[in-house]
Amino acid sequence: MMHAKSDSDVTSLAPSSPSRSPKRPVYYVQSPSRDSHDGDKSSSMQATPVYNSPMESPSHPSFGRHSRASSASRFSGPFRSSSGRKGNQKRNDKGWPECNVIVEEGAYNEIDEGKGFSRRCQALIALMGFVLLFTIFCLIIWGASRPYKAVIAVKSMAVNNFYFGEGSDSTGVPTKMLTVNCSLRMSVYNPATLFGIHVGSTPINLIYSEIPVATGQLKKYYQPRKSRRTVSVNLEGIKVPLYGAGASLAVSDNSGGVSLKLEFEIRSRGNVVGKLVRVKHRRSISCPLVVYSDNTKPIKFKEDSCTYD
Numbered sequence: 001m002m003h004a005k006s007d008s009d010v011t012s013l014a015p016s017s018p019s020r021s022p023k024r025p026v027y028y029v030q031s032p033s034r035d036s037h038d039g040d041k042s043s044s045m046q047a048t049p050v051y052n053s054p055m056e057s058p059s060h061p062s063f064g065r066h067s068r069a070s071s072a073s074r075f076s077g078p079f080r081s082s083s084g085r086k087g088n089q090k091r092n093d094k095g096w097p098e099c100n101v102i103v104e105e106g107a108y109n110e111i112d113e114g115k116g117f118s119r120r121c122q123a124l125i126a127l128m129g130f131v132l133l134f135t136i137f138c139l140i141i142w143g144a145s146r147p148y149k150a151v152i153a154v155k156s157m158a159v160n161n162f163y164f165g166e167g168s169d170s171t172g173v174p175t176k177m178l179t180v181n182c183s184l185r186m187s188v189y190n191p192a193t194l195f196g197i198h199v200g201s202t203p204i205n206l207i208y209s210e211i212p213v214a215t216g217q218l219k220k221y222y223q224p225r226k227s228r229r230t231v232s233v234n235l236e237g238i239k240v241p242l243y244g245a246g247a248s249l250a251v252s253d254n255s256g257g258v259s260l261k262l263e264f265e266i267r268s269r270g271n272v273v274g275k276l277v278r279v280k281h282r283r284s285i286s287c288p289l290v291v292y293s294d295n296t297k298p299i300k301f302k303e304d305s306c307t308y309d
Contacts, residue, residue: 176246
């Protein structure tokens with residue numbers, strides 16, 4: 001006799017009905033929930049079955065949507081969902097999703113221009129380094145050549161003419177007039193071993209009572225290295241007005257000679273490295289002497305007769 005089963009009986013008997021396939025053991029994988037960013041910090045537990053063959057693996061295309069969803073949930077980032085972000089991607093006219101292409105900044109010619117600018121900087125740095133080294137070298141050469149000063153020695157002076165008398169200046173004022181003609185000899189020695197020197201002088205004055213009565217100048221000339229030379233300078237003064245000093249000059253000549261003084265400056269210049277490195281020296285010379293109007297013999301100077309500054 002058949003009895004109709006009620007809904008409660010079907011419900012109670014459904015769990016006890018045997019399964020078509022043997023029961024598979026399960027293991028659990030704990031992964032953060034997608035909604036954890038929304039405030040839910042709890043982790044979800046998901047059961048993953050163990051498969052007995054490769055054909056039952058979730059990677060095989062024979063499984064349905066549930067297998068693909070469970071395997072996709074294991075990934076994080078932009079590829080973990082096949083329905084969320086993937087649906088929002090832009091597609092081109094053929095239906096393919098567009099990708100973000102990394103564009104290189106600048107073209108190849110811009111890179112070449114950058115390398116050229118770097119080369120110019122390197123060339124500029126090299127030029128500046130060369131100039132610096134050359135400047136240091138020139139300073140060293142200049143410092144090493146500074147001690148080589150020209151050695152000056154006044155030897156003698158011959159008085160050819162020494163005459164005074166009455167006269168008048170350019171304005172017609174009467175005064176004592178003096179005429180002097182003499183020649184000065186001196187020795188110049190160049191001690192430098194690396195360069196020659198150009199030698200000249202300021203006006204060489206023969207002074208009486210602060211009045212230049214005769215004047216001359218050494219002409220410029222070139223003197224080689226490690227050489228000695230004797231030069232001669234002619235001093236001349238024609239009808240030089242003495243004004244108030246004329247009376248004392250006549251008395252001095254009658255009583256034992258006229259006291260005069262030589263004053264001048266010798267200038268030397270040495271080109272060590274062409275015109276880039278030059279060495280200049282000056283020697284101020286002062287020599288007192290006594291002149292007799294009736295004596296024509298040369299006046300000789302001793303080593304200590306003159307001062308050299």
